[in-house]
Amino acid sequence: MGNVTATPQTIALPTDSAGREMLVSVRGLKKHFPITSGIVFQRQVGAVKAVDGVDFDVYKGETLGLVGESGCGKSTTGRAVLQLYRPTAGSVVFEGNELTTMNNAGLRAARRRMQIIFQDPFASLNPRMTVGNIVNEPLVVHNIMNKKQRKEYVAQLLERVGLNPYYINRYPHEFSGGQRQRVGIARALALNPSFIVADEPISALDVSIQAQVVNLLEDLQEELGLTYLFIAHDLSMVRHICDRVAVMYLGKIVEIGPTDRVYDNPLHPYTQSLLSAVPVPDPEVEENRRRIILSGDVPSPANPPSGCNFRTRCPVAFDLCSDEPSPPLIEIEPGHFAACHRVT
């Protein structure tokens, strides 16, 4: 996009031991939602530990996948990284700045560089605004460009995400789900961010439309050098789009590593059973697969099991898993970490 005027910042990013630039660094991130009791004098009687101590880095230009079942805290993690939920504890460093201690004015400036695409393209677009105004709004809020420039730029953005700029004055209900998701992507791109959290961006779309949106996200990444945190429960799509993947269970990351290593050589028993449960569109493969069927349901995050929180469903749990505190992430092979007493 030629005349993008959102200032291209060149920030010296911190690097890790391997020399990779860390765009986002998350350490000990926790988000607990209080459970209160009483009507007038509310007192806290507990907490839902949605995210309970999460560490990861997102390197510049990569796509990090965050996968897990519903209620594992993956969406909360994405929002806590962007400070849409203020974390209970922990640190989030983005482009060298600590976000958790930043005031609202500082955050507003930082949000120019980090954006989010939501799951539901029906709920995340204001039905009373035209798509032109929806994409234009971030530019108005941040006071970028004059009115005429903005109009031209919005048309460019719509075209870039594969929508005809002719539709600039139409309302969201006039578009299909896939087109609406493109509007959401255009809005996220308007401020020329470096980091985008994509929170289940394709799970509400039809199968034939999912591929279109995923291809668009990949094209934009290549063209604009974007970095994605891709939150999803579709493990097949994650394998396709992500460079690295982190698997969450009950508020904690149980395994993280390069995508192909995690899929070809899953270390944590939860990852193993999760991957074995994903159906493959091939009848021969389906017939001969060994599935590890987990018993029971995910425990409540308000009252997680002691020790390793997967031990209640784990097929290979032993006494250490309940006696010891939850195991830390240990590097088993280069860049591939798992948190399990059985894996050392």
Added chain:
Amino acid sequence: MGVLLEVKNLVTRFYTQEGTVYAVNGVSYELQEGETLGVVGESGSGKSVHALSMMGLIPQPPGKIESGEVIFQGRDLLKLSREQMRLVRGAEVAMIFQDPMTSLNPVLTIGTQLTEGLKLHMGMTQTQANRRAIELLEMVGISDASRRLRDYPHQFSGGMRQRVMIAIGLSCNPKLLIADEPTTALDVTIQAQILELVRQLRDELGMAMIWITHDLGVVAGVADTIQVMYAGRVVERGPINAVMKDPRNAYTLGLLNSLPRMDEKGRGERLHQIVGSPPDMRVKPVGDPFWPRNPYHTEKCKQETPELEQVADSVPGHMSAAWYDLKKDRESQQLQGEG
């Protein structure tokens, strides 16, 4: 094995304020006893509406079954009175739906909902029905069943509610179970539990199933026969291996190609996408409804609607509705690519 169900030229439309919706446009097929049929399609393909039409569950108006016959064990279900139909539903044909929260009544206990059908269809007393209900809950893997009969749906998790729905569906030993996206709202590990349970119960009880889903992976693991629907029509049908390994309809091929596979490396490769979007079902379809999105379309596709016909060079029962020869077109495309 005999024919259990025969659907002939089923047409369903909805007459709404925004115009006529052409939901199902002539669906015909046979289902054998004990067979599992996977019906695959995207939203708006008519896969759910065709099943609801068969069961007399379409709200009329605005819906109307324009024509067709649904012969189940010698009787045309569409000609039955409401009372007669009520005795078929739940007893001989059972249905389970996508969302177990909205299809269970929140103000009745699980026990009440489980025993209702047993008393109505099997003529059991409350005591007999309770005993059978406990057996059923145990069969679908719910522990402490006698106590849980007194629980309400909200006291169960999503996966557990779907197990209850399956128990209700199976309570009167149906010959046919129609499952409409029963695992779509569930997590993959819970979906795997439910699929395992259904496969096992099906083999034990020898019932036929129609499994409606958008997920080709789920169909691959559960169905004997697959039927792909697009714009209210069946576009391809056949034994699961033949259709998925050697698709002859461009829509089936497009769907299979657009799916990334968990067991294959993918990063860096572009997904094949089907261009455009599904058709507006308010427009009366002319020709092959998929032609604007089909790179292999011919002039004939624009004018005439193809019928489902046996694919000449494939296994018996493999049928496709297409004017083009997908296999030949793809081969010549490959030759061009090399040359």
